[in-house]
Amino acid sequence: MTTYDRIASTDIARLIPRVDDPPPEPGAVLIYSRLVDGVLRTLARFSDGTVVVIL
Amino acid sequence: MGFPTIVRTWVITANNVIADATLALQAGNYMRLAADFLLANGYTCAGSSDGVTAAMDGVNRWTTIALASVRGTNTTTPQSWMVVTDANGCDLLLAHCGSADSHGRFGCSLGGLYVAAATATHTPTATDELLLTATGTGGQTIVGTNAAPAQRNMFGWVDSTAKNCRFVITLNSTTQNIGTVFGLEEFDSSIQELTIPLSVWGFCYTGPVAGGFNAISGSAGIAATSTQGSHGGRTRINGVATDMAMMQYSFLGGSYTTWMNVQTELQGGVGYPIWDPFLLVSQTSGRFGIVGHVVDWWSSRYAALGTTTTVGDTYNAKAFMVPGVNGSLLWPWDGVTTPVAGVQASIAQSGNNTGFENFEDPAFGSLTNAVSQYVPNPVSNVTPTGPATPKSINRRAGVDVIRLHDISADPAAETGRTLMYSRVIGGQQALFCVYADGTVYQVGAGAA
Numbered sequence: 001m002t003t004y005d006r007i008a009s010t011d012i013a014r015l016i017p018r019v020d021d022p023p024p025e026p027g028a029v030l031i032y033s034r035l036v037d038g039v040l041r042t043l044a045r046f047s048d049g050t051v052v053v054i055l
Numbered sequence: 056m057g058f059p060t061i062v063r064t065w066v067i068t069a070n071n072v073i074a075d076a077t078l079a080l081q082a083g084n085y086m087r088l089a090a091d092f093l094l095a096n097g098y099t100c101a102g103s104s105d106g107v108t109a110a111m112d113g114v115n116r117w118t119t120i121a122l123a124s125v126r127g128t129n130t131t132t133p134q135s136w137m138v139v140t141d142a143n144g145c146d147l148l149l150a151h152c153g154s155a156d157s158h159g160r161f162g163c164s165l166g167g168l169y170v171a172a173a174t175a176t177h178t179p180t181a182t183d184e185l186l187l188t189a190t191g192t193g194g195q196t197i198v199g200t201n202a203a204p205a206q207r208n209m210f211g212w213v214d215s216t217a218k219n220c221r222f223v224i225t226l227n228s229t230t231q232n233i234g235t236v237f238g239l240e241e242f243d244s245s246i247q248e249l250t251i252p253l254s255v256w257g258f259c260y261t262g263p264v265a266g267g268f269n270a271i272s273g274s275a276g277i278a279a280t281s282t283q284g285s286h287g288g289r290t291r292i293n294g295v296a297t298d299m300a301m302m303q304y305s306f307l308g309g310s311y312t313t314w315m316n317v318q319t320e321l322q323g324g325v326g327y328p329i330w331d332p333f334l335l336v337s338q339t340s341g342r343f344g345i346v347g348h349v350v351d352w353w354s355s356r357y358a359a360l361g362t363t364t365t366v367g368d369t370y371n372a373k374a375f376m377v378p379g380v381n382g383s384l385l386w387p388w389d390g391v392t393t394p395v396a397g398v399q400a401s402i403a404q405s406g407n408n409t410g411f412e413n414f415e416d417p418a419f420g421s422l423t424n425a426v427s428q429y430v431p432n433p434v435s436n437v438t439p440t441g442p443a444t445p446k447s448i449n450r451r452a453g454v455d456v457i458r459l460h461d462i463s464a465d466p467a468a469e470t471g472r473t474l475m476y477s478r479v480i481g482g483q484q485a486l487f488c489v490y491a492d493g494t495v496y497q498v499g500a501g502a503a
Contacts, residue, residue: 015454015455016454017455018455018456025458027460028458028460029477029486030458030459031456031458032455032456033455044486046484046502047484047501048502054486054498
């Protein structure tokens, strides 16, 4: 069995900005956007709670 | 949520009074107003007839209403007619031909092939003609049959490329559609698989309710099975004449009659729903399916006539206008003019675009109705096939979080795709991208 059964395809993933960081989830990385110091940034939240600005 | 995006740049002629007169003169007036408007906005006259003199010589003989009002009882009697050509080279025929004074005969030739009949004052012919009005030679009423005194009002739209046009006529005393709504327009055919060299359809609707220029009735409205001249339109798909009706996913099950008069809470509760552009669907054998989307044509609030909406209501600072009775249809408007469709004053309506997730994605579309659903099952062993060609994402809803579950190995690179995923390597969770050439980048990582 491939792991592709959860894969979706799209040409653009549109992220609507959030006002807060989502709580971390075990076994998953969460990608989202919000204002950081007044600038809209894209962030990743890892399961251990780490938040990294990726874009 | 906001208002839908108007795709074309429209020139609009508004509030044209078709003065009370004989039905023959009112029919001629309607056709002449339409022709003059088109000729002033990029269309060319291929030929005309004033009932006495006629030729396909590029001469506009409709210099007066009377010269556009000579009726022929059938296609082989002298009559007023005109053929105009759009920027696609498609011809639109307007002929005062029919069994009664209010009648007309409208047709189109996507190849621009209209030629004068052997007797030039008779109705022109084209080998690829798509007759838009009712079948036969008797035509159909284009201005309604209400006798004097019965002023009509005419509205016209043409886009800046001179490839899309549409016309509406209303009865002043009722602020309702009357006669024939018609047009000749490009549509977006990218949703289906056949290559259509020229995506143009001509349409005719009669109104207000029974004929079908409304979106409120699945059995008699514009979503009903196409009936030539009454509701629907026609095109040629690789040479095959194809009859089309309209459809919206939102209409399935008839529940739109509930939603369409509610300021839906899930869209913020601040406006009535504006549904996405209509689909054109074919019911012609060998051409079954969804043909495409109409351009700049939505549905909007439904409410009973005489209560809150009527022809001429506007949305979003007059950016949109209701062209059909009982609301429920929406076309672009000029942002300035107050529409006067009749004695009943128009109302500024509030609206909101509902959007429709995965609206036109052929692989993951959520086309549903009462008895079937088509959505990917997230826990099945079936590997969904992604869209070969990504479609427009203009109306695709956004999300505020994308959740990537950890996977145990790098996925294989895919041609034309960038894959984003997360893995745990050496106890450290990290986010990666793999590009089509196999290059893997680490985008970020959690604590080691």
